[in-house]
Amino acid sequence: ISSTLSSDMTIMDSSYIGVRDEHPEIDAEIRAILLANAQNGITISSIKNEYRQLTGTAFPVHDNITDFLLTIPHVTAECCESGKRIFNIKPTEETRHLHDMILQQRQRESRNNYN
Amino acid sequence: GVVGGACSDVQQTIYEVNKFNKRSKLMEILREGADGTIVFVETKRAADFLASFFSETEFPTTSIHGDRLQSQREQALRDFKNGTMKVLIATSVASRGLDIKNVKHVINYDMPSNIDDYVHRIGRTGRVGNSGRATSFFDPDQDRAIAGDLIKILEGSGQEVPDFLKEMGGG
Numbered sequence A: 001i002s003s004t005l006s007s008d009m010t011i012m013d014s015s016y017i018g019v020r021d022e023h024p025e026i027d028a029e030i031r032a033i034l035l036a037n038a039q040n041g042i043t044i045s046s047i048k049n050e051y052r053q054l055t056g057t058a059f060p061v062h063d064n065i066t067d068f069l070l071t072i073p074h075v076t077a078e079c080c081e082s083g084k085r086i087f088n089i090k091p092t093e094e095t096r097h098l099h100d101m102i103l104q105q106r107q108r109e110s111r112n113n114y115n
Numbered sequence B: 001g002v003v004g005g006a007c008s009d010v011q012q013t014i015y016e017v018n019k020f021n022k023r024s025k026l027m028e029i030l031r032e033g034a035d036g037t038i039v040f041v042e043t044k045r046a047a048d049f050l051a052s053f054f055s056e057t058e059f060p061t062t063s064i065h066g067d068r069l070q071s072q073r074e075q076a077l078r079d080f081k082n083g084t085m086k087v088l089i090a091t092s093v094a095s096r097g098l099d100i101k102n103v104k105h106v107i108n109y110d111m112p113s114n115i116d117d118y119v120h121r122i123g124r125t126g127r128v129g130n131s132g133r134a135t136s137f138f139d140p141d142q143d144r145a146i147a148g149d150l151i152k153i154l155e156g157s158g159q160e161v162p163d164f165l166k167e168m169g170g171g
Helices: A002-014 A017-022 A026-036 A044-055 A065-069 A096-104 B019-031 B044-057 B070-081 B115-122 B144-156 B163-169
Strands: A075-079 A085-089 B010-016 B037-041 B061-064 B087-091 B105-108 B132-138
Touching (some): A026 A085, A026 A096, A044 A065, B010 B163, B037 B044, B061 B070, B115 B132
Parallel strands (some): B037 B087, B061 B087
């Protein structure tokens, strides 16, 4: 059973190899999107939307997006009481200074506001 | 320099860059020397996105924007000034009123919408007899309106006007 499981995992992970070949910076890009939204977390549809706005390309994964996001180191997911799935990020040594500021900054009232 | 004009001891470079090529262009420029660079962007999200991305992939970068508390802005500025953070990404509103002078390099990742902001931003570099550097990304889809004024500023401070800009500002 365990060998079946691990081979399933291998197949699943390898299905993202093509995505990472074509978008070598995608892990860092998604972590950056999550970090910018670390105060409240962010849903899949908003991640896709911000990815398009910030990189100019459509989000390259279409199925099993949660599985894909959870192959990215430091990414977290939680299910809210409302049933919404919210993604967030754990800071690394390199991004802790930004993470601290973002968590403690003024609460954002609305999305996509400027300055 | 002339009051209301841009100082001629600032070397001003304008690149034609479309929205989605800006990040790789910025990366290319910063790799030649990132220390003491302030990068102006339009939105808060872009400021944090770029700061995170660069911190992870290239060099310690911090950010300042309108959601930050005053104490956080001052801390970010201190980190930038003492060199802990090589690059500061800022929205222009947030950087007003902050004491940011003697910056080595100012980069307008997003062009300001008016020429006074341009002059003000590049005035943060090249102070006290030191020559400074200002690099701007001009997106033809976004920045046409400022082309004419930009040409005047460049000519007035003895800078070369790139051909793409001349063609745009002609009318």
